[in-house]
Amino acid sequence: MRTQVIKPRIREILSKELPPERVSLLPKHWVQIGDVLILPLRPELEPYKRRIAEVYAQVIGAKTVLRKGHIHGETRKPDYELLYGKDTVTVHVENGVKYKLDVARVMFSPANVKERVRMAEVAKPGELVVDMFAGIGHLSLPMAVHKGARVIAIEKNPYTFRFLVENIWLNGVQDLMTPYNMDNRDFPAENIADRILMGYVVTTHEFIPKALSIAKDEAIIHYHNTVPEKLRPEEPFATFKRIAREHGYDAEKLKELVIKRYAPGVWHVVVDIRVYKR
Ligand SMILES: C[S@@+](CC[C@H](N)C(=O)[O-])C[C@H]1O[C@@H](n2cnc3c(N)ncnc32)[C@H](O)[C@@H]1O
Numbered sequence: 375m376r377t378q379v380i381k382p383r384i385r386e387i388l389s390k391e392l393p394p395e396r397v398s399l400l401p402k403h404w405v406q407i408g409d410v411l412i413l414p415l416r417p418e419l420e421p422y423k424r425r426i427a428e429v430y431a432q433v434i435g436a437k438t439v440l441r442k443g444h445i446h447g448e449t450r451k452p453d454y455e456l457l458y459g460k461d462t463v464t465v466h467v468e469n470g471v472k473y474k475l476d477v478a479r480v481m482f483s484p485a486n487v488k489e490r491v492r493m494a495e496v497a498k499p500g501e502l503v504v505d506m507f508a509g510i511g512h513l514s515l516p517m518a519v520h521k522g523a524r525v526i527a528i529e530k531n532p533y534t535f536r537f538l539v540e541n542i543w544l545n546g547v548q549d550l551m552t553p554y555n556m557d558n559r560d561f562p563a564e565n566i567a568d569r570i571l572m573g574y575v576v577t578t579h580e581f582i583p584k585a586l587s588i589a590k591d592e593a594i595i596h597y598h599n600t601v602p603e604k605l606r607p608e609e610p611f612a613t614f615k616r617i618a619r620e621h622g623y624d625a626e627k628l629k630e631l632v633i634k635r636y637a638p639g640v641w642h643v644v645v646d647i648r649v650y651k652r
Pocket residue numbers: 448449450481486506507508509510512513528529530531534556557558559572573574575
């Protein structure tokens with residue numbers, strides 16, 4: 375995943391083909407996931423978008439170019455326009471972990487890279503991690519690959535799940551990770567997890583009772599949620615603590631980090647929480 379500054383060669387080629395005032399609007403930054411580029415393009419560049427995409431792809435060496443859209447819905451699907459190439463499935467390597475995904479249909483956020491790296495650092499060999507919103511294994515693959523943590527990875531979207539399964543094999547952690555294609559609310563086991571990943575936003579609090587039932591009597595929960603600036607720093611931990619108490623658990627906040635800006639005045643944060651059965 376790289377965000378870069380425009381290459382002189384791109385400008386050189388396109389300045390012969392575009393009006394000068396449009397050349398100055400060419401994107402200076404883009405995101406590269408494997409060999410797929412995500413290019414933010416201003417509306418003024420609409421008439422030239424396919425040629426611009428072709429030149430960026432050729433100079434940078436990408437097979438496919440997508441125009442940046444938004445991520446929405448319960449399953450966090452991105453919304454992209456295909457500008458160049460056909461194949462949006464790629465393998466992205468980050469921190470020694472291979473992530474195969476369909477960039478056009480599965481979320482992979484550049485801004486979450488620090489958290490993916492941090493999860494590899496906090497995991498402990500042999501502990502049991504339950505990843506309740508596994509995606510393609512974004513957060514839990516690093517824990518198995520780098521630390522030998524055992525992982526139960528739950529993902530309900532069947533298309534995303536296919537990549538999760540492939541990634542487990544691609545990274546050679548099939549003896550450590552067990553994937554389940556189901557809604558985490560239907561996951562039957564109780565009192566098993568040393569650590570729980572709740573990598574979800576907006577309505578994560580609705581899943582706290584389920585997380586507590588999966589947790590051992592003492593466990594660590596990495597609780598993600600979105601929170602308006604004006605409610606920080608009390609939220610989102612205050613709500614977690616209240617719900618935990620209602621279910622017979624004490625909760626201790628260990629750490630809180632901002633992942634990224636989610637919307638104007640709203641942050642995506644992660645809180646590391648130790649829970650104890652009372
Ligand atoms: C935003 S992605 C997060 C991926 C990863 N945890 C991260 O933080 O980078 C959330 C994933 O959770 C899945 N999901 C949403 N609700 C779920 C549920 N109730 N049970 C299992 N998976 C769910 C979605 O399909 C999606 O792939």
